[in-house]
Amino acid sequence: MQRSRGAVSGRKHLFSFCAVLSFILFLAPFANAAGKSFKVTLLTEGTKSDVPNQLAIRGLQEASSLYFIQTNVLNLREKFFFFPCETCRSPGRLNGLENNMSSASDLTIANGFFFADLIAEAFQNSPHRKYAIVDLPLGLFFPELPSNLWSSDFAVEQPSFLAGYLSAGSSVTKIVATYGGIDIPPVTAFMHGFEQGVAYWNATQNDDVVVLPEQFADSFPDAFGFDAGLAIGTDLIQQGADRIFPVAGFGPFGVLQAIHDQNVEGSVRMIGVDVDWALISPENKALILTSVLKNFDRAVLDAVQWGLDQNSGGKFYLGTLENGGTGLAPLNEEVQNFQGIMDSLTQSIIQGDIVPLP
Numbered sequence: 001m002q003r004s005r006g007a008v009s010g011r012k013h014l015f016s017f018c019a020v021l022s023f024i025l026f027l028a029p030f031a032n033a034a035g036k037s038f039k040v041t042l043l044t045e046g047t048k049s050d051v052p053n054q055l056a057i058r059g060l061q062e063a064s065s066l067y068f069i070q071t072n073v074l075n076l077r078e079k080f081f082f083f084p085c086e087t088c089r090s091p092g093r094l095n096g097l098e099n100n101m102s103s104a105s106d107l108t109i110a111n112g113f114f115f116a117d118l119i120a121e122a123f124q125n126s127p128h129r130k131y132a133i134v135d136l137p138l139g140l141f142f143p144e145l146p147s148n149l150w151s152s153d154f155a156v157e158q159p160s161f162l163a164g165y166l167s168a169g170s171s172v173t174k175i176v177a178t179y180g181g182i183d184i185p186p187v188t189a190f191m192h193g194f195e196q197g198v199a200y201w202n203a204t205q206n207d208d209v210v211v212l213p214e215q216f217a218d219s220f221p222d223a224f225g226f227d228a229g230l231a232i233g234t235d236l237i238q239q240g241a242d243r244i245f246p247v248a249g250f251g252p253f254g255v256l257q258a259i260h261d262q263n264v265e266g267s268v269r270m271i272g273v274d275v276d277w278a279l280i281s282p283e284n285k286a287l288i289l290t291s292v293l294k295n296f297d298r299a300v301l302d303a304v305q306w307g308l309d310q311n312s313g314g315k316f317y318l319g320t321l322e323n324g325g326t327g328l329a330p331l332n333e334e335v336q337n338f339q340g341i342m343d344s345l346t347q348s349i350i351q352g353d354i355v356p357l358p
Contacts (some may be wrong), residue, residue, distance in 0.1 A: 039070040040304055041105040045114050051275040052296050056111040056134065059300030067308060072105070106130060107307035109300055123149045132303035134296055137316060145314030150306045152299050154319040157193030158349050159292045159326045160245075161356040162342055163271045164197020166290060166328075167243035168209040170335050172267060177212040177241035179232050181223040181248035187216075189358035190247040190273060190292060196356050212241055217248055229254020230261075237262045243289065245271040252277055256284045269332065276329035291329035298324050322350045 123131040132150035139151040180187040217228035229251030272291030319325015
């Protein structure tokens with residue numbers, strides 16, 4: 001019996017040793033960089049209450065707790081008072097921003113496509129530093145991925161498909177709609193995924209839910225603003241749509257106002273875009289069916305992991321349902337009965353049985 005206990009004890013010690021060794025090997029690519037007090041600067045543009053910024057900062061905080069890195073958040077709206085980034089395009093202004101953000105930083109992460117010019121200039125001028133940009137596949141614009149650049153995109157057609165299926169399945173009028181700010185691929189990928197989700201509901205449930213013809217707000221002075229959302233939202237409601245998916249920046253605020261103005265709070269629901277709109281507009285939570293998410297925190301964490309890996313070249317990150325880069329926000333309590341099918345469809349997309357197209 002003594003020998004048996006000793007053997008079991010030995011196996012336990014061996015298991016513990018293997019577990020510790022595996023953890024050390026996992027951290028090995030990051031050890032040298034972390035040992036040098038690796039510093040990451042996150043560039044944000046907007047207010048501190050913006051959900052995309054909050055998510056990006058959350059990702060940076062998680063990275064800090066995991067890898068003991070130094071972090072800094074630089075809000076360029078507060079520091080340089082510009083919006084959007086067009087006003088920083090002059091060479092002098094660009095160099096000033098670049099020097100400020102890069103001083104003593106091993107990795108600079110820009111949260112959003114507003115920083116495209118800034119990062120494109122910076123990573124080429126400073127090849128000894130690493131740069132990352134969230135929500136813009138900047139690296140794909142070059143013949144080869146630049147060795148000091150991480151860039152990203154999100155497969156938004158995947159969660160948009162789920163939102164389309166959910167909208168069709170829960171619609172009472174059997175009319176749903178989506179509209180975009182501008183007719184460009186980053187916008188239409190949402191819309192096409194949504195439409196394919198509606199079509200899948202119709203095909204599998206022998207139904208005939210109608211998607212109103214696509215509209216774009218580019219005839220308005222501010223295609224991604226409140227006024228366009230209000231006007232188009234009102235028009236879609238008057239055409240009978242009771243599920244509306246606006247892919248237009250701040251346009252959802254206008255759609256929510258249209259729901260109130262048309263006195264259809266009891267029947268019409270909106271699907272949010274990019275972030276959880278139940279958090280952006282909590283007073284309208286009951287009107288929001290769900291939201292199609294870009295999980296900026298997952299992207300920032302991946303960028304930091306890339307930055308710490310001294311052996312890495314350039315990288316393109318695609319946020320998907322599988323890696324948690326995209327997803328759906330919690331469902332409105334009215335459609336909780338769809339949670340099971342949402343989970344099932346998610347797995348079908350991950351496994352490749354369903355392939356939404358952008």
